[in-house]
Amino acid sequence: MNSNHILETIHMIEKEKLDIRTITMGISLLDCCDTDGKRSRMKIYDKITNYAQNLVKVGEEIEKEYGVPIIHKRISVTPISLVAQTSNDTDYVAFAKILDDAAKAVGINFIGGFSALVHKGYSKGDKILINSIPEALSSTDVVCSSVNIGTTKAGINMDAVKDMGQIIKKTAFLTKDQDSIGCAKLVVFANAVDDNPFMAGAFHGVGEAESIINIGVSGPGVVKSALEKVRGKSFDEVCETIKQTAFKITRMGQLVGNEASKRLNVPFGIIDLSLAPTPAIGDSVGRILEEIGIESCGAPGTTAALALLNDAVKKGGVMASSRVGGLSGAFIPVSEDEGMIHAVKAGSLNLEKLEAMTCVCSVGLDMIAIPGDTPWETISGIIADEAAIGVINQKTTAVRLIPVHGKKIGDEVNFGGLLGSSPIMPVSQFSSSQFVNRGGRIPAPIHSFKN
Amino acid sequence: MKAVVTVIGKDKIGIISKVTNTLAKHQINILDISQTILQDYFTMIMIVDLQKITCSFEFIQKELSTIGEDLGVSIKIQHEEIFNAMHKISQ
Numbered sequence: 001m002n003s004n005h006i007l008e009t010i011h012m013i014e015k016e017k018l019d020i021r022t023i024t025m026g027i028s029l030l031d032c033c034d035t036d037g038k039r040s041r042m043k044i045y046d047k048i049t050n051y052a053q054n055l056v057k058v059g060e061e062i063e064k065e066y067g068v069p070i071i072h073k074r075i076s077v078t079p080i081s082l083v084a085q086t087s088n089d090t091d092y093v094a095f096a097k098i099l100d101d102a103a104k105a106v107g108i109n110f111i112g113g114f115s116a117l118v119h120k121g122y123s124k125g126d127k128i129l130i131n132s133i134p135e136a137l138s139s140t141d142v143v144c145s146s147v148n149i150g151t152t153k154a155g156i157n158m159d160a161v162k163d164m165g166q167i168i169k170k171t172a173f174l175t176k177d178q179d180s181i182g183c184a185k186l187v188v189f190a191n192a193v194d195d196n197p198f199m200a201g202a203f204h205g206v207g208e209a210e211s212i213i214n215i216g217v218s219g220p221g222v223v224k225s226a227l228e229k230v231r232g233k234s235f236d237e238v239c240e241t242i243k244q245t246a247f248k249i250t251r252m253g254q255l256v257g258n259e260a261s262k263r264l265n266v267p268f269g270i271i272d273l274s275l276a277p278t279p280a281i282g283d284s285v286g287r288i289l290e291e292i293g294i295e296s297c298g299a300p301g302t303t304a305a306l307a308l309l310n311d312a313v314k315k316g317g318v319m320a321s322s323r324v325g326g327l328s329g330a331f332i333p334v335s336e337d338e339g340m341i342h343a344v345k346a347g348s349l350n351l352e353k354l355e356a357m358t359c360v361c362s363v364g365l366d367m368i369a370i371p372g373d374t375p376w377e378t379i380s381g382i383i384a385d386e387a388a389i390g391v392i393n394q395k396t397t398a399v400r401l402i403p404v405h406g407k408k409i410g411d412e413v414n415f416g417g418l419l420g421s422s423p424i425m426p427v428s429q430f431s432s433s434q435f436v437n438r439g440g441r442i443p444a445p446i447h448s449f450k451n
Numbered sequence: 452m453k454a455v456v457t458v459i460g461k462d463k464i465g466i467i468s469k470v471t472n473t474l475a476k477h478q479i480n481i482l483d484i485s486q487t488i489l490q491d492y493f494t495m496i497m498i499v500d501l502q503k504i505t506c507s508f509e510f511i512q513k514e515l516s517t518i519g520e521d522l523g524v525s526i527k528i529q530h531e532e533i534f535n536a537m538h539k540i541s542q
Contacts, residue, residue: 001531003485003496005538006455010527065508067529248537255536 009248013068016225017283018249020256021218021276022072023059024197026204026269027051027211029078029113037087041098044083048075048102048111051211051266056107058263062256070256071218071418075103076202077113085125092129096136096143103142112202114145117192120154120441130160133167137182138174144200150190150387152394156442161387164188165380165436169403172372176405179413183402184367188383190390190397195270196326201363201398212269213261214326217253218276219245221283223309227291238292239312246273246316254321270325273317274362275309277337279420285309285330286339286349297339298349306330307360327396329362335415335422336367344423351382351425359389364398369413369422372405379403381432384442392445452501453482453531454508456515460524462493469518470497470526477511478503493524498531 012018032047034040052075059073077099084092096114103111114136116126133145147164150156168183175182187201194205197214204212226245230237253271261268277285286297292305310329318324332354334340343349351368358364364386370379383399390397404413407424414421456474458466467486474481474497483498504511512528519526 001455001483001498001534002538003494006457006496006534007459007494009534009537010457010459064512065530066533067527068533251536252533255532 012222012248016219016221017280018219018222018252019069019071020215020253022074022197022216023055023070023256023260024074024076024202024214024216025052025055025211025264025266026076026195026208026214028204028208029083030206032083033086035086035088037084037089037094040084040087041095044095045098045102048077048099049105052106052108054264058260061263062259066256068252068256072110073108074197074199074202075106075108075111076197076204077111078204078206079115079117080113081116081123081125081129082206084129085123090128092132093135093139096132096140099143100140108142110142110144110199112144112146112199113204114143115147115203117148118157118160119148119151120157122160130163130167133186134170134174134182137171137185144185144202146187146189146192146201146203148189148192149383150391152191152391152448153444155444156190156384156387156391158384158436158442159439161380161384162436162439164383165376168379168401169376172403172405179407179415180372180402180404181415181419184400184415184419186400188399190387191395193326193396197272198274198276198327200400208269209267211266213257213264213266214269215253215257215260215271216274216276216326217249217271219249220275220277220285220288222249223275224282224284224288224291227288235308239308242309242312243316246313247320250317250320254323257323268323270323271321272326273313273324273328274326275313275330277331277333278418279336279338279341281338284337284339285332286337286343290339296346296348297343298353302353303356303360306332306357310361327362331363331366332357332361333367333400334425335369335420336418337420341420341422344425351427355385355389358386358397359393363396364390364400366398366400367402367419367422368400369402369404369407369424370427371408371424372403373408374403374427375431375433377431377433377436378427380436382427384436388442454499454501454528455531455534456497456499456526456528458493458495458519458524458526460493460519460522462488462491463522463524466493466522466524467495469522470515473514473518474499478505479511
């Protein structure tokens, strides 16, 4: 074994913040349906606490033996609208609370799947679930919610887009005492994926197995450090460097995934290659773009830099693992990325540039704090734009906006921990009201008719 | 099963002796050892065999880490697979 390789790995972990971001256990709750809501919730609690009883313990064991930090142990479940709608309940807040209780019982820090898939229309349970989101997120701590409102095959459900703008505003209001943090746990997707291990958008898709282990790696710091060594060199070398680094990061994820799968006796699903930043110095995607040559993230060239980063990460990752899945692209959550926060403060990064950036990476307008008095119609308009990018370009896009109640441009908001902090960003002052109030559906694009 | 022990820090008298004595105490066999000193910066890498180990992995990990703290160096023991996984194309 080459001692330089050993030292490189140790250096990556200790100095460059290389870690496994999450081990997420997907659990199917399809067999927890019941006409009696209470019985259904008991089945859900028992199943989650049974399947995931050793998740945290095994994660910690692997962390020690391999010397790799595993930051989160999490659970994703079948979209609750599908499970709860067999019951006669007219509100699903109690389902969110039981997920919260089960998650706390097994010691994980987030559970995803208080979700509905409504890209073509609402079933009975979808409507109830969406209406329950504001109260569900304000009365639980670790439950995450997501709603899929469009796909390339189905088009965009504009009724759902309209509803979600209002739901986001209600959620912001009900969690106003904590800087509207409920909205940080709510994602509106187009082309949502079934096997995403990252929060807040994780859910266990209906085509997935009974239970599965998905891994999310991380490593913006490692990529940034590697690029420091090729300063001034051509793009060919930049791409090659990112590719090689992504290979190493992915291999580590693959090892941890295989090991977790073996020890928990649950099949290994996928490894998600996404570069996931944190607010810590040296763990930023924004800073990688700057290392490629952009003075401050958002300046001209940013979209191209992000595109090459995203592509090179995938190429290295796909070579390293045959189980690549999930979102697998660079994340650009503003409040969770030290470089992005800095760029917003410096005035180089705005919402419109971020929208352009989402065309070339996963996942979308993510963790962006906007003024509390932003009309819901404007939020729905932003959701529609983001969904259009996803649906037309056959990629996942998402919106996680936080209209922070009582805050305006010039204020700052601090969500704490990995959710980070951010200045309030300006949104367009022109109205989208007539547009979003039309309702109905934007049909699937012509290039989706492939059969 | 094999593991890698790394000792990184400022050079001092007795580092190797303390680490190897501890490994021997728990029946851990040293297969390979390499050491370099760069500007007083001491780096030692050992490949060890844990087949006959008489304590738990966690126990030896803690004991080595405590020795490291006493000597003012960082001592780690990690499964060998992580290094192979990251740096070899075929596994």
